[in-house]
Amino acid sequence: MSFKIEHRIGVRAPPETVWEILSDLQGWSAWNPLYTSVDGALKIGAKLSVNLVIPGNPPEVITPVILDWVPHMQLAWRLKAVGGLVKTLRYMEIEPLADGAASVFSHGESFEGLAADFMPKALRKQIKQGFIMMSQALQTEAHRRMGVELTEG
Numbered sequence: 001m002s003f004k005i006e007h008r009i010g011v012r013a014p015p016e017t018v019w020e021i022l023s024d025l026q027g028w029s030a031w032n033p034l035y036t037s038v039d040g041a042l043k044i045g046a047k048l049s050v051n052l053v054i055p056g057n058p059p060e061v062i063t064p065v066i067l068d069w070v071p072h073m074q075l076a077w078r079l080k081a082v083g084g085l086v087k088t089l090r091y092m093e094i095e096p097l098a099d100g101a102a103s104v105f106s107h108g109e110s111f112e113g114l115a116a117d118f119m120p121k122a123l124r125k126q127i128k129q130g131f132i133m134m135s136q137a138l139q140t141e142a143h144r145r146m147g148v149e150l151t152e153g
Contacts, residue, residue, distance in 0.1 A: 002116060005124060006108030007131040013142035015072040015094045015103045021141050022075060022092060031141040034134040042069055048077065055129045064090065072096075085115035105138055107131060 011018055021031070025038040025048070033053065040048035046066045053059045064077035067089070076091045092107040108131070111119065143149075 002110055002112035003124075004108055004110045005128050005131060006106065007128065007135050008104055008106040009135040009139050010097075011103045011105050011139050011142045012101070012148045013103060013146045014101055015096045017142050017145055018094045018103050018105055018138070019072040021138060021145070022094070023069070023071070031137050032134055033137055034130040040066075042066065042075075044068060053130070054123075054126050055133070056126045057123075082113075082115045084113070086111060086113045086119070087116075088112075105135060107135070 021027070023042055025040065025042060028035050029037045035050050036053050036059070037051040038048055039050075040046050044066055048064050048066065050062050050064060051059055052062050062079055062081070064079040067076045067078050069075045072094060074091065074093045076089065079088045079090065080086070081088065088109050088111050090107075090109045092105070095104040095106065097103060109127070
């Protein structure tokens with residue numbers, strides 16, 4: 001069996017600005033609460049070393065392999081965990097809105113493999129919370145770069 005965890009958020013910045021933030025892997029440490037550091041190059045087939053901080057869990061280093069990237073549109077990687085018993089596909093996508101001045105940032109991860117069914121529901125919720133935190137942090141960084149002020153409410 002397989003399952004997905006996803007999150008989407010609107011960003012008042014064009015896809016180019018969102019991509020500038022997303023494609024600067026080494027810059028993630030300045031804004032990204034889920035992936036607090038990344039070593040490696042944005043290149044298909046490249047192996048990354050990523051410090052993953054899922055809320056409520058100790059930090060861990062993961063080593064995904066980049067499957068695909070398209071400027072201003074998407075980044076995807078594959079990860080094998082638990083000795084290959086869990087395989088994930090992690091994707092981050094940028095959709096332009098009609099006016100070109102705003103975007104939707106969507107990201108998620110599909111989990112499959114023999115051990116995927118046994119992932120505790122609490123961990124799934126923590127991963128979702130990490131995705132929400134990353135979305136909000138990317139939105140905040142894009143708005144900062146665009147000079148957009150956020151209002152509560």
